[in-house]
Amino acid sequence: MNHFVFLRAFFLVVGLAAAVLAFAATNEPVACTMEAKICPDGATFVGREGPNCEFAVCPPSSCPPYMCADGTQISRCTADGTVINYFAAPCLTHGGEVTADSFTDVSSSHPNADAIAYVKAEGIVEGYSDGTYRPDRQINRAEFVKILIGSEFGNIQVRGTGPDPFPDVPADAWYTVYVNFAYSPGYISGYPDGTFRPAANINFVEAAKIISKVLNLKGDGTSVWYEGYVRGLADNGAIPLSITSFDQPITRGEMAEMIWRLKAGVADRTSQTYDTLANATAPSSGVEYLVRYNLDTGTDVPLEDQYDGPIIARDLKTGKETVVVKSVKDAIPALRERWNLTIGVFVQPTGAKPVFKTILKETDNSGGDFYQFDPATRTFTPMQLSSVYSGFYDGSVVAPDERYVAWAREANEDKYAAGLVQSLYLASFANDSYAALVVLSGNETLNGGPSDAMGVWYDITWVDSQTVRYAVFDQKKKEAGLYMEDALIGYRTVSID
Numbered sequence: 001m002n003h004f005v006f007l008r009a010f011f012l013v014v015g016l017a018a019a020v021l022a023f024a025a026t027n028e029p030v031a032c033t034m035e036a037k038i039c040p041d042g043a044t045f046v047g048r049e050g051p052n053c054e055f056a057v058c059p060p061s062s063c064p065p066y067m068c069a070d071g072t073q074i075s076r077c078t079a080d081g082t083v084i085n086y087f088a089a090p091c092l093t094h095g096g097e098v099t100a101d102s103f104t105d106v107s108s109s110h111p112n113a114d115a116i117a118y119v120k121a122e123g124i125v126e127g128y129s130d131g132t133y134r135p136d137r138q139i140n141r142a143e144f145v146k147i148l149i150g151s152e153f154g155n156i157q158v159r160g161t162g163p164d165p166f167p168d169v170p171a172d173a174w175y176t177v178y179v180n181f182a183y184s185p186g187y188i189s190g191y192p193d194g195t196f197r198p199a200a201n202i203n204f205v206e207a208a209k210i211i212s213k214v215l216n217l218k219g220d221g222t223s224v225w226y227e228g229y230v231r232g233l234a235d236n237g238a239i240p241l242s243i244t245s246f247d248q249p250i251t252r253g254e255m256a257e258m259i260w261r262l263k264a265g266v267a268d269r270t271s272q273t274y275d276t277l278a279n280a281t282a283p284s285s286g287v288e289y290l291v292r293y294n295l296d297t298g299t300d301v302p303l304e305d306q307y308d309g310p311i312i313a314r315d316l317k318t319g320k321e322t323v324v325v326k327s328v329k330d331a332i333p334a335l336r337e338r339w340n341l342t343i344g345v346f347v348q349p350t351g352a353k354p355v356f357k358t359i360l361k362e363t364d365n366s367g368g369d370f371y372q373f374d375p376a377t378r379t380f381t382p383m384q385l386s387s388v389y390s391g392f393y394d395g396s397v398v399a400p401d402e403r404y405v406a407w408a409r410e411a412n413e414d415k416y417a418a419g420l421v422q423s424l425y426l427a428s429f430a431n432d433s434y435a436a437l438v439v440l441s442g443n444e445t446l447n448g449g450p451s452d453a454m455g456v457w458y459d460i461t462w463v464d465s466q467t468v469r470y471a472v473f474d475q476k477k478k479e480a481g482l483y484m485e486d487a488l489i490g491y492r493t494v495s496i497d
Contacts, residue, residue: 141198448487
């Protein structure tokens, strides 16, 4: 061979190799398809062929690709194992990189990424069966209690002795042992109507109370029931800046953030303060209502008067209390039909009258009738909502501003018994009205579990005060023994406007 021809061929090959490496160093390779391709000049690479024979070179197994949050895989090395030097982070335009110590949907750029990596490494959470964590999904009360109790006391196996404390917590539910465990020492206490509402989203001050009790944190302040708990978290730098109101439902990412900061002693993250939240989220009414039962005063009273008592209006700024109704049983004579029938606050809608619900104490019956209270006349008006909504079960979730409630409902008893629940209802506490918001058909159902259509089998949340997010499941898959994530068709949203 002519030396000139040989040298020309040699430099041509070297130049081509340099061009390929230069392309890899300055351009984002496409996803690897693991196919052998041959260029016109005879060069062989493994990857996807481009218009000019550019290839996303598949690296050896010792150099895994970058995994991006949107599922894109980007080569980390060339075919010979040389690390490619990208001008910018390879996953910058793909939601950030998903690291090995995280979940497939948690990129390194997520604000709670370090916290989520911690709770996974410590075995506090395992995530979902599809490898995701769903950091921006709101967390319900059952999930929160299980994760928090598990993080502090390990895997609880013993149910404990004595009767179950909450009528809406099934004996065989996956979270029951944790709820019962948390109830005995007073970490949780439930709602005034005696329920726990496991499927309801937990808001920040509810979470702050449980965290403070479990971890023995308490700050100063008694103007409202949650002040000390919130100040306790703030004193330890544990309130993420994404928390902007006391009644804000918290996400799975925010829960991980608070646990991480407290248990790992993280001191270099900025925290919200009680005063900042108080100034930003003071209720429009500025008043909190509560019933003070005679039984709770420590005074001996006749049996028929134990669950009677006054309604108190507490000023949330000054803490001053005013008696607005001297006797709930005088205000609602129907309460005198049973000695243990009384009433409690259910919601206080923003810009609307508070709503109370009757409670049959000392029993496992947490259903009841709803009454709207008029502070001006100090009278109660029965609500038609009582005919369709019990106040618990069926995935019911109250909107952040407490003006609405969304829940699953199925009027056909046979369908309901089979777990085929196809109507998502919306009710307005302010207007005492209700209607079907969504009606499914075919094999689509709102109930992700077996035939017992309990609240724990639903996945209904509020994205904001105007938008509901709900999960839709496949009834046929459920009939085959697949539940929840395994029967999930997908998530949908609906506006209440």
